[in-house]
Amino acid sequence: MDTRNIMIVGVGGQGSLLASKILGYLILNEGFDVKVSEVHGMSQRGGSVVTYVRYGDRVYSPLVDEGEADVIVSFELLEAARWMKYLKSGGQIVTNTQQIDPMPVVMGVEEYPENLVEKMRDKGAKVDALDCLKLAEEAGNIKAVNIVLLGRLSHYFDFSKDAWMKALEANVPAKLLDINKRAFDLGFKAGGK
Amino acid sequence: MKQLMLGNKAVARGLYEAGVCFASSYPGTPSTEVTEELAKYDDIYSEWAPNEKVAMEAAFGASLAGRRSFCGMKHVGLNVAADPLYTMSYTGVNAGMVIVVADDAGMHSSQNEQDSRHHAIASKVPMLEPSDSQEAYEFAKLAFELSEEFDTPVLLKMCTRVAHSQSVVESGERVLPEKKPYEKNIQKYVMAPANAIRKHPVVEERTKKLIEYGCTKNVNRVEMGGTETGIICDSTSYQYVKEVCGDSVSILKIGLVNPLPDGLIKEFASKVEKLIVVEELDPVIEDHCKALGLKVSGKDILPITGEFSRNIVAKALGIEEHKGTALDEKLPVRPPAMCSGCPHRGLFYTLKKNNCTVLGDIGCYTLGSAAPLSAVDTTLCMGASLSAVHGFNKMGGKETEHSTVAVIGDSTFMHSGMTGLANIAYNQSNSVSIILDNSITGMTGHQQNPLTGYNIKGDPAGKIDLEALCRAMGFNRVRVVDPYDLKECDRVLKEELAAEEPSVIISRRPCVLLKYVKKNPPLKVDRDKCVGCKSCMKIGCPSISLKDGKAHIDATLCVGCGVCEQMCAVNAFSAT
Numbered sequence: 001m002d003t004r005n006i007m008i009v010g011v012g013g014q015g016s017l018l019a020s021k022i023l024g025y026l027i028l029n030e031g032f033d034v035k036v037s038e039v040h041g042m043s044q045r046g047g048s049v050v051t052y053v054r055y056g057d058r059v060y061s062p063l064v065d066e067g068e069a070d071v072i073v074s075f076e077l078l079e080a081a082r083w084m085k086y087l088k089s090g091g092q093i094v095t096n097t098q099q100i101d102p103m104p105v106v107m108g109v110e111e112y113p114e115n116l117v118e119k120m121r122d123k124g125a126k127v128d129a130l131d132c133l134k135l136a137e138e139a140g141n142i143k144a145v146n147i148v149l150l151g152r153l154s155h156y157f158d159f160s161k162d163a164w165m166k167a168l169e170a171n172v173p174a175k176l177l178d179i180n181k182r183a184f185d186l187g188f189k190a191g192g193k
Numbered sequence: 194m195k196q197l198m199l200g201n202k203a204v205a206r207g208l209y210e211a212g213v214c215f216a217s218s219y220p221g222t223p224s225t226e227v228t229e230e231l232a233k234y235d236d237i238y239s240e241w242a243p244n245e246k247v248a249m250e251a252a253f254g255a256s257l258a259g260r261r262s263f264c265g266m267k268h269v270g271l272n273v274a275a276d277p278l279y280t281m282s283y284t285g286v287n288a289g290m291v292i293v294v295a296d297d298a299g300m301h302s303s304q305n306e307q308d309s310r311h312h313a314i315a316s317k318v319p320m321l322e323p324s325d326s327q328e329a330y331e332f333a334k335l336a337f338e339l340s341e342e343f344d345t346p347v348l349l350k351m352c353t354r355v356a357h358s359q360s361v362v363e364s365g366e367r368v369l370p371e372k373k374p375y376e377k378n379i380q381k382y383v384m385a386p387a388n389a390i391r392k393h394p395v396v397e398e399r400t401k402k403l404i405e406y407g408c409t410k411n412v413n414r415v416e417m418g419g420t421e422t423g424i425i426c427d428s429t430s431y432q433y434v435k436e437v438c439g440d441s442v443s444i445l446k447i448g449l450v451n452p453l454p455d456g457l458i459k460e461f462a463s464k465v466e467k468l469i470v471v472e473e474l475d476p477v478i479e480d481h482c483k484a485l486g487l488k489v490s491g492k493d494i495l496p497i498t499g500e501f502s503r504n505i506v507a508k509a510l511g512i513e514e515h516k517g518t519a520l521d522e523k524l525p526v527r528p529p530a531m532c533s534g535c536p537h538r539g540l541f542y543t544l545k546k547n548n549c550t551v552l553g554d555i556g557c558y559t560l561g562s563a564a565p566l567s568a569v570d571t572t573l574c575m576g577a578s579l580s581a582v583h584g585f586n587k588m589g590g591k592e593t594e595h596s597t598v599a600v601i602g603d604s605t606f607m608h609s610g611m612t613g614l615a616n617i618a619y620n621q622s623n624s625v626s627i628i629l630d631n632s633i634t635g636m637t638g639h640q641q642n643p644l645t646g647y648n649i650k651g652d653p654a655g656k657i658d659l660e661a662l663c664r665a666m667g668f669n670r671v672r673v674v675d676p677y678d679l680k681e682c683d684r685v686l687k688e689e690l691a692a693e694e695p696s697v698i699i700s701r702r703p704c705v706l707l708k709y710v711k712k713n714p715p716l717k718v719d720r721d722k723c724v725g726c727k728s729c730m731k732i733g734c735p736s737i738s739l740k741d742g743k744a745h746i747d748a749t750l751c752v753g754c755g756v757c758e759q760m761c762a763v764n765a766f767s768a769t
């Protein structure tokens with residue numbers, strides 16, 4: 001198969017590294033070649049962060065470039081909009097509707113943009129938006145936003161629910177597994193594609 | 194077993210299987226995880242050293258004692274360790290020694306974009322460059338073989354995209370070589386002039402043999418794909434070339450980047466009509482090709498700055514770039530910021546309030562330069578704050594010494610701040626030196642250091658008494674403040690700025706991200722009390738924003754540090 005490109009974007013500290021770890025593990029188990037490229041260090045301190053996941057028969061570049069992403073998964077609404085130009089024509093955005101003010105907004109110098117979901121749709125992007133924070137709270141831990149989003153994301157892959165659960169079990173600490181399984185289910189069931 | 198592995202973890206696996214017994218490093222993005230992964234193996238001695246020079250010399254000692262040794266660092270760390278490196282090139286090793294250096298093209302987490310390949314060339318030390326995790330694993334093992342076969346330390350060069358990308362690795366088992374007995378050999382190990390003069394020609398001979406090695410072994414490999422275009426590339430550039438061109442061009446993939454394989458390059462060039470070098474940062478391979486008299490294209494079509502990508506390489510080769518669609522409006526940027534509850538915030542606010550000139554250093558606190566605090570005037574390299582404040586005040590005199598401070602983190606102070614502080618104590622500039630002691634090496638992701646009292650495995654270790662150290666250096670004025678207490682910070686800062694002798698302020702509170710640090714419940718704002726004056730927003734806390742004219746706290750971020758509360762004149766903040 002042709003290489004499929006996924007981007008996981010968000011704000012440093014939101015748990016995108018765990019999400020990419022689970023996804024990478026799953027894809028490898030499904031028998032594909034896979035590369036996952038992460039951001040560590042300074043950018044992690046509340047900055048805009050991106051993780052690239054590429055898989056297929058043989059993957060070379062570890063990066064996804066502009067106009068190449070099949071799916072952009074975003075932990076935060078503004079970040080979905082920021083990285084949208086990386087989406088390929090007809091590509092899918094799956095985004096948390098949570099808004100985290102960046103420093104220029106915190107300082108009152110700029111406004112948080114309004115109606116971003118509509119604006120992205122106007123530009124031709126398919127957008128699946130849901131309030132993951134609320135669902136994470138419902139699952140029992142607001143930190144499980146990343147797993148809620150994975151549950152949602154699973155609709156855009158041909159992998160079985162069972163395979164997703166195995167990946168979750170292998171990468172989440174045992175004592176947090178129940179909460180994370182609940183979070184995944186809530187994300188999974190939150191409406192159709 | 195096939196596993197998805199971070200490049201740095203793959204290096205660690207390779208080193209482990211090759212029988213490494215000793216690892217000493219100083220953390221630095223993007224190199225840190227190699228040592229962190231090695232520390233997970235119980236049959237390897239591992240440690241965080243105070244700096245890269247100490248780490249490399251310690252690894253030298255371990256090699257001398259007969260065990261395979263390793264040290265790791267980021268590109269700028271190799272500058273610190275350059276002194277031992279250049280002479281270890283002459284002494285060579287006993288058991289094998291591998292040095293991992295990780296470059297940061299694109300400067301994701303660095304102060305410059307230097308190309309470590311220059312250090313390899315200048316020190317005449319062989320350098321291997323992997324292009325993915327599998328190769329990182331294999332080259333780590335190969336590096337030890339080369340080290341012992343050619344009697345030299347070997348550099349293994351990573352870059353951010355290899356170090357921090359996960360790809361599939363098939364790993365094996367550990368093989369522990371016999372311990373090599375240490376034998377006294379003054380001609381080999383004492384680099385006094387008489388011995389070094391005899392050693393230099395040996396190094397040159399070694400380089401010739403390594404060139405021959407690179408021409409005949411598959412560390413450098415040719416993938417023929419027609420005679421029209423030939424591309425020479427190394428590291429991740431190989432991946433981008435394959436992504437863009439597939440098998441439609443011929444490729445000479447360089448794995449041993451120093452010394453370069455002259456014969457192989459010439460032979461490859463003779464088989465193709467057009468020769469292009471695709472390499473990130475400086476034209477190292479390209480210039481070498483030109484010195485061999487070859488007509489070659491490279492930096493005339495490719496950037497010399499930043500990371501490459503599929504599109505950048507495609508554009509250079511005249512192939513269509515992929516394009517996407519952006520929103521029409523300009524979106525607010527999201528730069529990294531000090532975390533909610535970061536202990537540095539209160540101190541930096543105090544410095545800003547007192548209009549201080551702040552000579553800064555390397556660490557999370559570099560973020561103190563960002564708006565709205567904008568409290569840092571300079572950032573150069575590890576330790577430079579303390580050395581520079583001395584020079585600044587020596588020339589500034591009364592005009593600067595009562596309004597200027599140096600700020601340096603605890604780990605950075607141990608790394609290379611002590612000598613700068615010694616200079617202040619010795620040559621007596623009237624300087625205020627502030628040590629931001631958050632009890633951890635923060636920016637690189639929480640590594641222990643000689644001031645924390647714990648070792649790399651988290652076990653109790655030696656602990657240097659910072660106050661006693663400063664006093665022993667000759668400072669009469671050593672003050673300790675809690676940066677969450679704004680009034681106290683302000684009072685102490687004013688006193689020390691006014692003093693007529695050098696002083697040290699230790700701003701002490703553990704990093705809020707440390708697991709053992711107890712977080713308070715988030716604060717909340719009483720909207721009836723809040724007058725919307727924005728005083729609380731002067732500290733630049735990501736948890737606080739303005740909603741409908743009143744302060745609002747994001748309960749998912751706030752850790753209840755209470756600094757904002759101290760900014761509020763109408764007591765609008767309270768615990769939830």
